[in-house]
Amino acid sequence: MVPDLKTALAPNLDQRQAQSLYRYRRVLEGPQGPEIQVDGRRVWTFCSNDYLGLANHPKIRVAFMQGVQEYGVGSGAAHLVTGHSRAHHELEEALAEFVGRPRALLFSTGYLANLGVISALLGHQDAVFEDRLNHASLLDGGLLAGARFKRYRHRDCQALEAALAARRARRKLVVTDGVFSMDGDLAPLPELATVARHFDAWLLVDDAHGLGVLGEGGRGSLAHWGLGMAQVPILVGTLGKALGTFGAFVAGEEALVETLIQQARTYIYTTAPPPAVAAATLASLRLAEAESWRREKLAHLIAQFRQGAAQLGLQLMDSQTPIQPLLVGDSAAALKLSESLLARGMLITAIRPPTVPAGSARLRITLTAAHSETQVERLLEALAESL
Numbered sequence: 001m002v003p004d005l006k007t008a009l010a011p012n013l014d015q016r017q018a019q020s021l022y023r024y025r026r027v028l029e030g031p032q033g034p035e036i037q038v039d040g041r042r043v044w045t046f047c048s049n050d051y052l053g054l055a056n057h058p059k060i061r062v063a064f065m066q067g068v069q070e071y072g073v074g075s076g077a078a079h080l081v082t083g084h085s086r087a088h089h090e091l092e093e094a095l096a097e098f099v100g101r102p103r104a105l106l107f108s109t110g111y112l113a114n115l116g117v118i119s120a121l122l123g124h125q126d127a128v129f130e131d132r133l134n135h136a137s138l139l140d141g142g143l144l145a146g147a148r149f150k151r152y153r154h155r156d157c158q159a160l161e162a163a164l165a166a167r168r169a170r171r172k173l174v175v176t177d178g179v180f181s182m183d184g185d186l187a188p189l190p191e192l193a194t195v196a197r198h199f200d201a202w203l204l205v206d207d208a209h210g211l212g213v214l215g216e217g218g219r220g221s222l223a224h225w226g227l228g229m230a231q232v233p234i235l236v237g238t239l240g241k242a243l244g245t246f247g248a249f250v251a252g253e254e255a256l257v258e259t260l261i262q263q264a265r266t267y268i269y270t271t272a273p274p275p276a277v278a279a280a281t282l283a284s285l286r287l288a289e290a291e292s293w294r295r296e297k298l299a300h301l302i303a304q305f306r307q308g309a310a311q312l313g314l315q316l317m318d319s320q321t322p323i324q325p326l327l328v329g330d331s332a333a334a335l336k337l338s339e340s341l342l343a344r345g346m347l348i349t350a351i352r353p354p355t356v357p358a359g360s361a362r363l364r365i366t367l368t369a370a371h372s373e374t375q376v377e378r379l380l381e382a383l384a385e386s387l
Helices: 005-018 058-071 079-083 086-099 110-121 136-144 157-166 189-198 221-225 254-263 275-290 293-312 331-343 373-386
Strands: 035-038 041-045 103-107 127-131 148-152 172-177 202-206 234-238 248-252 323-329 361-366
Touching (some): 058 275, 086 275, 110 136, 110 234, 127 136, 136 172, 157 189, 331 361, 331 373
Parallel strands (some): 127 148, 202 234
8 A cells, every 4th residue: 555645754844853954945035145133033134146136226126027028937938948038138148248168058056057957968978976075956957967976075186086987988078067056265277277188078068157247347267267168168157146147058159059059958848938028137147247346345255254263263165256155064053053043133044954964054154246344243242142
């Protein structure tokens, strides 16, 4: 007899609660910003990925509403049917120009982009090599492809070199985040590119948390390191973080994009994003590129926070990006600290396994250009009171 769902699933849920690993959703009432209303109360939030403070920008809201007037609210179909609008096409062209590549291809989410590009390029005769702390979408993409799958130690180019040397394959693909989402540190892209080239491997960089924030004009991790398409042939970027909207793209040479149009299942069989989102993203891209003060202010707030944290003796992880993780270790302790901060009007989510390795639960503190010096100072005071 097949057990009912409650009988089958409840023990696992009970176990997660006992281990302080249960996850809950909070209900946001209103737009994104440094001060939000959530679950019926006003709080300052330091856990958003809206790094440049663009998610509620008036010009982007206007562009979105104009897009709705012109295109309606839904795309109606996949890109290859009737879902690919002029707004999508113009955004792809602008993104390609922004990152300095011949072509860019929009995907409905970053998760779908990573699943699609890796599985389209690799098969059973191939091998994929991934940083141990890569985002789940990159790991899942490698597994979905059916290629031989190897994870190397975090940011360890020697470990990658040994793994590449030990495996024969038709194609080899090295996959890494540009900025690691839970640690905030940067991948050593110049060294990774050198190792990949030595072993005739392609390098894929997911720059979800670098795009808009790092490099000249906010062009991301590759611009930060001075790398181009010769060193990193496959670039993935997301639009729902620093750019404040929704979706993702893959950028590279003509043959790469055409291959994805023909073979990436997560592109072919998925409804295109609403055209109005593409119109809003184009406006956001122009703002991010033109308003360098946002990155300058963000860098100033990061320095302010790290200096204040050092004076308090806080155990921050090594990050110069807007992601400033405070390592706690125990999941229950991380939850308790998060709740203590919430009681003081600060919303910072506790990040626990399996999102991070066991024993490394943390508060993932993130800063945005929309925060003020006063808010950062008050955050430091709340941390001092809570620890």
